[in-house]
Amino acid sequence: MLSVLTAIGSMACVVALGWVIQRRGLLTGRMLPRGAAPDGAGGAGARQILATLSFTICAPALMFSTLAATDLAHVLSRGAAVTWATTAALALVAAAVARWVLRLPAGPAAVTTLAAVYVNGGNIGIPLAVYLFDDALAVVPTLLFQLLVLAPLTLAVLDRSGAASADGGPRARGARSGWTSVVHVLLAAIRNPITLGTLAGLLVAVVSELTGARLPDVVLIPFDLIGAAAPPLGLLTFGMTLAVPMPAPTPPTPDELRPPGRRPASAPWWVGRDRLLVRAVVALAVLVRNVLHPLAAWAVGAAVGLDASALALVVTMAALPTAVNVTTYATRYGVFDGVAARATVWTTALCVPVLVAVGALLG
Numbered sequence: 001m002l003s004v005l006t007a008i009g010s011m012a013c014v015v016a017l018g019w020v021i022q023r024r025g026l027l028t029g030r031m032l033p034r035g036a037a038p039d040g041a042g043g044a045g046a047r048q049i050l051a052t053l054s055f056t057i058c059a060p061a062l063m064f065s066t067l068a069a070t071d072l073a074h075v076l077s078r079g080a081a082v083t084w085a086t087t088a089a090l091a092l093v094a095a096a097v098a099r100w101v102l103r104l105p106a107g108p109a110a111v112t113t114l115a116a117v118y119v120n121g122g123n124i125g126i127p128l129a130v131y132l133f134d135d136a137l138a139v140v141p142t143l144l145f146q147l148l149v150l151a152p153l154t155l156a157v158l159d160r161s162g163a164a165s166a167d168g169g170p171r172a173r174g175a176r177s178g179w180t181s182v183v184h185v186l187l188a189a190i191r192n193p194i195t196l197g198t199l200a201g202l203l204v205a206v207v208s209e210l211t212g213a214r215l216p217d218v219v220l221i222p223f224d225l226i227g228a229a230a231p232p233l234g235l236l237t238f239g240m241t242l243a244v245p246m247p248a249p250t251p252p253t254p255d256e257l258r259p260p261g262r263r264p265a266s267a268p269w270w271v272g273r274d275r276l277l278v279r280a281v282v283a284l285a286v287l288v289r290n291v292l293h294p295l296a297a298w299a300v301g302a303a304v305g306l307d308a309s310a311l312a313l314v315v316t317m318a319a320l321p322t323a324v325n326v327t328t329y330a331t332r333y334g335v336f337d338g339v340a341a342r343a344t345v346w347t348t349a350l351c352v353p354v355l356v357a358v359g360a361l362l363g
Contacts, residue, residue, distance in 0.1 A: 008355060011131055011235055018239020022047055047240040051123075054233035059126055060197025062227025065220045066136040067201025072209050075202070079301070079310045080141035083317060086296040087145055090288055091117045102280060107161035110154045111336040112281050114329065115343040116288035118150055119320035122194055123238050124348075127231035128316060128355075136227075138313050140198060142320070147195055151329075158333045278339050285322060285343035290350045293318040294358060312362040319354045321347035 021027055027046035067075070094116035098109035119125065121139045129138035208214050297318035301311045322344045330337040 008132075008352075008359060011127060012352075014232055014235040015239035015242070018236035018241075019243045020239075021236070022240035022243035047237060050233055050240070051237040054230055054237055055122065056193040058226055058230035058233055059122060060193045061223040062126065062130075062136055062230045063140070063194060063197040064201040064204075065223035065227050067140065067198065068204040068208075068215055068223075069220060070137060070205060072205050074137055075140055075205075077141075077310075078304055079306060079314045082297060082301045082304060082306065082314050083141045084145050084149075086293060086300055086318060087117055087142075088149070090293055090296060091150065093292075094284060094288055097284060098281070102277070102284075104281075105161065106157055107333065107335040108281075108339075110157040110161070111326065111330045111340055112284060114150065114154045114326045115281070115285040115322050115340050117293070118146055118154075118323050118326050119289070119317070120323040120344075120348070121146065121317075121320065122323075123234040124351075125317065125320050127234050128320070129313075130231045132316060132359075133309075133313050135313075138317060142317050143194070143198055146323075155329065158329070158335060161335075278342065281336070281339050282343050282346055286346050286350060289322055289347040290319070290354050294354060298362075308362065312358065315358050315362060316355065319351055319358055321351040
């Protein structure tokens with residue numbers, strides 16, 4: 001328990017330092033790298049530079065070096081199965097609630113589902129895995145499920161709903177027809193640096209498993225050195241992001257909420273209550289992310305006999321907040337982007353007490 005609280009407290013200090021750096025402008029002006037400009041002054045600010053360094057260089061190096069030197073049995077474990085099963089089940093529940101209880105059209109329902117189950121495995125998941133469990137592999141099952149299952153299915157729904165409503169409004173008319181858009185976004189997801197580092201590490205691990213040959217340490221040590229910077233940089237960037245004021249999300253537009261091609265027999269309950277709908281969607285995301293997913297991971301993990309350490313790892317990964325990528329996807333398709341941003345903020349704020357509770361109960 002004490003070690004868990006110490007790790008979380010240390011992470012909180014680094015996040016707080018990032019907040020102070022951004023709030024006080026300590027990396028602006030002369031301290032900023034040449035060619036960069038402070039946030040809000042045009043160009044890339046210190047926060048963007050640190051985020052880019054962590055996301056494109058350090059985190060991929062960490063994932064590659066960790067996976068390349070590991071046994072595949074550690075990745076394809078019972079804990080991974082628990083992660084996949086609980087995420088899939090809650091995705092189905094969230095989709096059903098969004099579609100048939102909230103009575104949302106397919107596009108907004110897809111974004112709502114993604115906000116409820118797609119977690120921040122990069123900036124928060126990797127530091128948590130390293131500092132709490134001394135094992136970056138903890139986040140790999142989550143990243144793989146999101147890449148191979150959640151993203152393709154959700155983007156396919158968004159693409160089809162965008163194409164079906166191509167004449168429904170100005171935002172919808174910007175969507176690409178057919179499968180072009182979903183292929184474009186999926187390719188962008190695969191080209192994600194963390195994804196590339198993870199897949200490359202898995203490929204090396206598979207080859208090593210088949211041939212019995214391992215990469216020599218002299219090859220992996222540079223990746224280890226660079227990857228060691230990923231957790232603190234991710235936490236600093238996260239703290240700096242918290243210091244940037246978030247614009248208030250606008251309610252969804254009528255075109256966003258109109259079912260494509262037809263009218264419902266009766267008007268949905270949210271007609272004329274747009275702000276109430278925003279609160280309902282965010283509440284659903286918070287309920288799943290901060291309450292139901294950790295509880296489901298604990299119940300299933302305990303039922304299949306995970307040991308204390310594996311159970312704590314699975315529950316901690318299940319308590320991660322909504323990923324910023326959800327807002328990126330929503331913005332790309334012009335669907336519920338403001339709602340996705342608010343869900344990300346709230347689940348991130350509430351994940352801290354949840355993680356402390358997980359550490360107290362399972363640490």
